[in-house]
Amino acid sequence: MTEEQPPYPTRPPTEDPPATPPPPAGPATAPGTPVPGQFPGWSKGATPPPGGYQPPHLPYPPPGYPGFVPPPPILPRNGTGLAALILGVVAASISWTVFLSPLAVFLGLLAVAFGLIGAGRAKRGAATNRPAALGGLWSGVGGAVIGVALTVVLVVRILTLIGVETAAGSDYLAEPGEEVVFEDGLAVRMNEPRRVHDNEIELTVNVTNGSDDSVEVFDDSIRALVNGTEVESHLVYQVARNIEDLPPGESRSVAFRIAVERGARDLGIDYAPGGDYEYAYWQLPLPGSGEPDGPPDDERPEDEDPPGASLDV
Template identity: 25%
Template sequence: MSQTQQQPQYPPFQPQQPQRAARNGLGTAALILGIIGALSGLIPIMFWLAGILGVIALILGLSGRGRAKRGEATNKGVALAGALLGLVSLGLSVFGAYTTFKAVDDAVDEINKSVSDTGAKGTDKAGKDDKGSGAKDEAPAKGKALDAGDSVIYDDDLTITVSNAVTWNPSEYAAGHTKGNHAYKVTVTVENKTKAKFDSTLLTAEARAGKDGVDAEQIFDDKVGTGFSGSILPGKKATVVYGFDAPADAKNLTVEVSPSFEYDATHWDLKL
């Protein structure tokens, strides 16, 4: 009997498929753009560039991470780093925008304040001239005081008038009066011709007496020296009487009125 020799069986040959190259471009691009965006965000004025690059880096980083999860890319960590740097760039962009706009607003406010502070008119207004007209006089020379009864009109039309100094005898309960000195009453009138109410509590009045400019102490006696209170509505006016103590030999009283820190102070030279 003959035996049949069995031939060994081999699995069918399968051709080896070529390995696909890793698609790491998105993750690498995200990392580069994220780094540039974060560096740009360190400069507040470059907030716009940091914001744009941050958005792109975030999108590319998340897309690259998705590729890595599907096995199409091998740089999962790089893509994640790019996405995180994109978030950092966006945060720096928001902070830079806030800082830049705030700096611009502050600069504009300072310019407006400077213009307001230097724009006070030195125009004085006499009650009436020799012909009885109510025309405004020319502005007094710089460094010179106004006369009694004259008015100063500021740029916003706030008008302040100081009357002549009038002698009076303070009561025995008056504060600020020294025996042997003369007491004078000065009336200050504020007319609010602006479009907004004026906080009159900020107004201050001080005085100096004589050629040596000795401080004239303010006298408080009943309603004299109480100062303004509350606000003055547009189109309204308010009047307050101040009292000042001056040496007996003083020939003049220089009164300085400051409406508030937003206005320049104005001086009146009152003859005693």
């Protein structure tokens, strides 16, 4: 700029800039009512929505304005900790059962995982049941450890079943009265089936403990096949069950009832005297479908031993 140029070439230097007119006076507003231009989206003459003005960039009206509704409370996420506690208690309860020990291991591992998640949520403040999560975690650890130990016992027990020592019952099907001896000295004999009803026969199994230790024979297992077709398990049942162990040198008889169709002639039996024994196999002739071979239990004389009674040797 030179000395000859005026400071404002388009305006005389003696004139002042026009003054900004004051805003027109409007009606008085009530306290708390938003002023036009205070929030985005508000224009002069616009009618506030019912319940008060809500700024478009806020999900809720600011506190202090009409229609303000507080946001819903955030509930604690306690489900994972509760699940860990339930799974841990169940795992610890069934871990002492040999046959359910694999399930205890699985549930125990789930309890540990849920317990870690629940404890982490409680540490961050998202959950309030940290004791339940930790309880489920540690009970799951205990159940899993015990379950692993008993699962090993179960596997060893399954893989080391006591086999049949004699050829009868293993190499060929044993016949009525033929003795089947297992590797520990336990001997089993089966009598010829007798018909107690037109469609039911009774089979007596005699077990003698020739070993040096007591044997658990109350958890025996039997499968019946009539004319080559397996009989459903609910149609084969034990008449009398003795849950006591069989001492060395003693014998015991167990009676089974088997549903048999009319005209059937062949009866195949797979029998294991205990949970630690393999199955031995018999082929027995079936009586005819005429009159029963003996009286039913309710008509048996009082001095006659019922099926399933112990035999003295």
